[in-house]
Amino acid sequence: MPDKTVNQNIKPITTKISKKGNLEISGCDTVELAEKYGTPLYVMDEVTLRTIARQYKEAFGDYKKVNMMFASKALMTAQIAKILHSEGFGFDVVSGGEIYTVNKAGVDMDMTTFNGSNKTTDELLLALELGVGRISVDNFLELSLLNEVAKSFDKAQKVLLRITPGIECHTHEYIQTGHLDSKFGFDLVQIDEAVELVMNEFKNLEIMGLHAHIGSQIFETQVYYDEIGVLLKELKRINDKFNLNLNEINIGGGLGITYTEADCPPSVFEIADVIKKSIKDHCEMYDLDEPLLYIEPGRSIVGTAGVTLYTIGSSKQVPNGRRYVAVDGGMADNPRPSMYGAKYEAVIANKKEDSKPQKVTVAGRFCESGDILIKDIELNSPTAGDILCVFNTGAYGYSMSSNYNRVLKPEMVLVNNSQSDIIVKRETYQQLIQNDVIL
Ligand code: LLP
Numbered sequence: 001m002p003d004k005t006v007n008q009n010i011k012p013i014t015t016k017i018s019k020k021g022n023l024e025i026s027g028c029d030t031v032e033l034a035e036k037y038g039t040p041l042y043v044m045d046e047v048t049l050r051t052i053a054r055q056y057k058e059a060f061g062d063y064k065k066v067n068m069m070f071a072s073k074a075l076m077t078a079q080i081a082k083i084l085h086s087e088g089f090g091f092d093v094v095s096g097g098e099i100y101t102v103n104k105a106g107v108d109m110d111m112t113t114f115n116g117s118n119k120t121t122d123e124l125l126l127a128l129e130l131g132v133g134r135i136s137v138d139n140f141l142e143l144s145l146l147n148e149v150a151k152s153f154d155k156a157q158k159v160l161l162r163i164t165p166g167i168e169c170h171t172h173e174y175i176q177t178g179h180l181d182s183k184f185g186f187d188l189v190q191i192d193e194a195v196e197l198v199m200n201e202f203k204n205l206e207i208m209g210l211h212a213h214i215g216s217q218i219f220e221t222q223v224y225y226d227e228i229g230v231l232l233k234e235l236k237r238i239n240d241k242f243n244l245n246l247n248e249i250n251i252g253g254g255l256g257i258t259y260t261e262a263d264c265p266p267s268v269f270e271i272a273d274v275i276k277k278s279i280k281d282h283c284e285m286y287d288l289d290e291p292l293l294y295i296e297p298g299r300s301i302v303g304t305a306g307v308t309l310y311t312i313g314s315s316k317q318v319p320n321g322r323r324y325v326a327v328d329g330g331m332a333d334n335p336r337p338s339m340y341g342a343k344y345e346a347v348i349a350n351k352k353e354d355s356k357p358q359k360v361t362v363a364g365r366f367c368e369s370g371d372i373l374i375k376d377i378e379l380n381s382p383t384a385g386d387i388l389c390v391f392n393t394g395a396y397g398y399s400m401s402s403n404y405n406r407v408l409k410p411e412m413v414l415v416n417n418s419q420s421d422i423i424v425k426r427e428t429y430q431q432l433i434q435n436d437v438i439l
Contacts, residue, residue, distance in 0.1 A: 005059075005267040006052035007257045007300040010345050010391050012045035012307065023349040023389050025307065027418030030349040034309045034387045037411050038426065040329035041309040042398055046083065046416035048305035049394075052268070053087035056297065059272035063279075065290055069113055071253045071298025072098040074395040079414060079423040080302065081105035090133070092253070092296040096123040103130050113250065113294065115162070115211070117184050118142075124149045128157065134294075136160045136211040136250065138185055143194060143202055150204035157204060160211040160250055161186060161194055165230040169215040169223045169254070185212065191234065195242055207244070209291065210234055213252025216299060219265050221274040227251055228278040236286035250294035251275065257303040259392050260343050268300070299395035306394020308334065308410075309349065312386045313365075323360045325382045330364015331371040332404040334390070334397045338370045346373075349387040351380040362388065366405050398424070406432060 006013060018024040022031040026045050034041060053068075060066045070084045071092040081091065081102045090111030091102045103109060110133040114123075117138045124146055127135060137143055137159045150157040162185035186194055198205050210231050214223055231249045239246055256265035266274075275295070283290055310327035317323045336342035346362065357378035364371035373390065382388070401409050412424035 002055070005055045005269060006048055006304050007255060007265050008267055009304055010258050010260070012048040012305055012391075013051060014045055014047050017352070021350075021352045023347060026415040028415040028420050030307075030309055030389055031387050033413065033415070033420055034311065034349070036420070037413055037422070039309050039311045039387065040327075040333050040410040042333075042393065042410055042412040042424070043307050043309060043420075044080070044302070044394060044412060044414050044423070045305045045307075046414055049080075049083060049302065050087060052301055052304070053084060053089060055268045056272075056295075056301070057088060059269045060276070060293075060295075063272075063276050063290075063293065065292045067111070067292065067294045069111070069250075069294055069296045070301055071296045072102065073399055074298030075302040075306070075397075075399050076101050077398075077412065077424050078105040081107055084301070085111075089301075092298070093132070096120075096126050099123070099126055099130060099132065109133065113160070113211075113296075115213075115296075119145075121145060121149065125152075128153045128155060134158050134160055134208065134248075134250075136162045137194075137205075138162045140190075140194065140197075143197055143205065147202035147204045155204060156206045158206050158208050159198075160209050160248060161191060161207060162211045162213075163188060163191055163231070163234065165212045165214065165227050167214050167223055167227050167230065169218050169220060188230075188234065191238070192241070195238055195244075199242060207246060209246045209248025209250070210238075211250035211252070211294075213296065214254060216254050217256040218254040219256045219263070221266050221271060224251065224271065225274050225278040228275065229282050232279070232282040232286055232288060232291070235291070236288055239288075247289060248292045248294065250296065253296040253298045253300075255297055255300040257300055257392060257395070260345050262343070265300070301395075303392050303395035306392070306397065308390045308393040308397065310388045310390070312348075312382050312388055313384055315360075315382070315384070322376075323358065324363045325360050325379075326363045326365060327373065327388055328365055329407075329410065330366045330373055331368060332364075332366055332402045332407050333410050334373065334393055335400050335402070336396060337373055338368070339400075344374050344390050344392060346377060346379065346388055346390040348380045348382055349389040351386065356381060358382065366407070368404075403427075403432065408432065 014026040408427040411426035
């Protein structure tokens with residue numbers, strides 16, 4: 001077992017200083033990457049990505065009935081799907097776009113689960129057409145809608161019922177989902193009605209088990225123990241009451257990563273041990289067979305593998321106040337600081353660590369005062385033309401990016417073994433206007 005797993009590092013695990021004294025990732029000099037591809041540039045390190053995927057596999061290795069489903073919402077591109085699929089991962093998908101992308105990337109569609117609180121008929125049709133493995137049904141409307149769609153394919157679609165387990169975890173309120181007052185899933189008092197409907201009316205649905213997700217960027221382990229307790233208790237109760245034999249639980253994702261030294265997520269092995277222990281304890285308690293377990297990690301798979309490179313431009317010294325340095329990206333390529341007050345670490349990629357650090361605030365380029373990427377960080381004499389490397393941007397950066405101010409979305413490169421390859425091209429102005437209609 002390694003000392004630390006990938007999610008406990010701030011930097012990609014291949015990070016070094018190059019012979020020239022620049023920051024290097026997987027043998028690629030980041031300053032040269034910036035020169036070659038331009039900035040802002042998303043850089044994904046394949047070694048870090050594959051390492052965490054393997055750590056998850058190893059951590060659950062002795063629990064044979066597990067399906068790892070990468071949460072596509074954290075980062076979805078065809079190449080990322082291909083890499084994770086080659087590591088044995090399936091996919092949590094939440095939209096027609098994610099379903100379409102994983103399908104085009106050659107993913108075995110039986111290894112996908114379709115989640116979401118308001119799936120459209122078109123999306124359900126696509127899911128059935130392409131053969132999505134499980135659909136996590138969130139509410140009563142969806143039950144009847146999906147039943148109709150499945151009937152039109154003359155299929156019995158395998159479903160999980162999404163429940164609100166009533167568990168609060170200590171994370172930002174926008175990314176808490178398991179507490180009772182949540183927009184997601186059936187309340188526990190509604191679940192029997194949902195089961196009855198499927199048994200009596202919705203003959204084109206087959207319930208396999210239950211699904212829950214308690215939140216994101218979680219540092220506690222006890223919440224997973226408790227969540228599994230709720231899921232298995234409900235499974236037992238439903239099986240007894242309706243004479244069923246449901247035996248699948250999907251516990252969602254949520255394991256945190258280390259954005260700054262203040263973050264202390266458990267390792268993947270610690271989380272896996274708690275999950276396995278909770279399953280063992282509760283199966284004994286409720287006299288259940290070990291369930292088929294689905295887990296849906298997103299951030300902890302792709303977060304640490306990604307960095308963003310920016311070029312520093314203008315700066316401003318507020319008299320008797322802060323020094324702002326501006327970069328050529330910001331809230332459109334990474335909305336997390338302005339949305340959640342998220343914090344990041346960064347370094348000047350072209351300057352050795354030993355030069356004199358200065359306290360500055362890194363401002364984005366977008367027309368919005370709130371577009372501040374990093375408040376009060378020590379950087380090595382940041383000057384126009386320097387390359388800033390922001391760590392831990394692999395999750396929920398590109399996937400939440402926008403074209404605010406009609407700025408082009410950055411390119412993404414994959415680095416490995418001193419080689420770099422474009423996996424998402426930089427947008428062009430032509431693409432920006434391609435859907436505009438002039439009357
Ligand atoms: N499964 C379900 C049903 C989810 O809703 C989510 C995340 C995940 C899995 C993956 O969670 P993860 O392992 O990535 O924590 N945009 C926010 C995060 C929103 C997460 C939404 N659901 C952020 O940037 O922090």
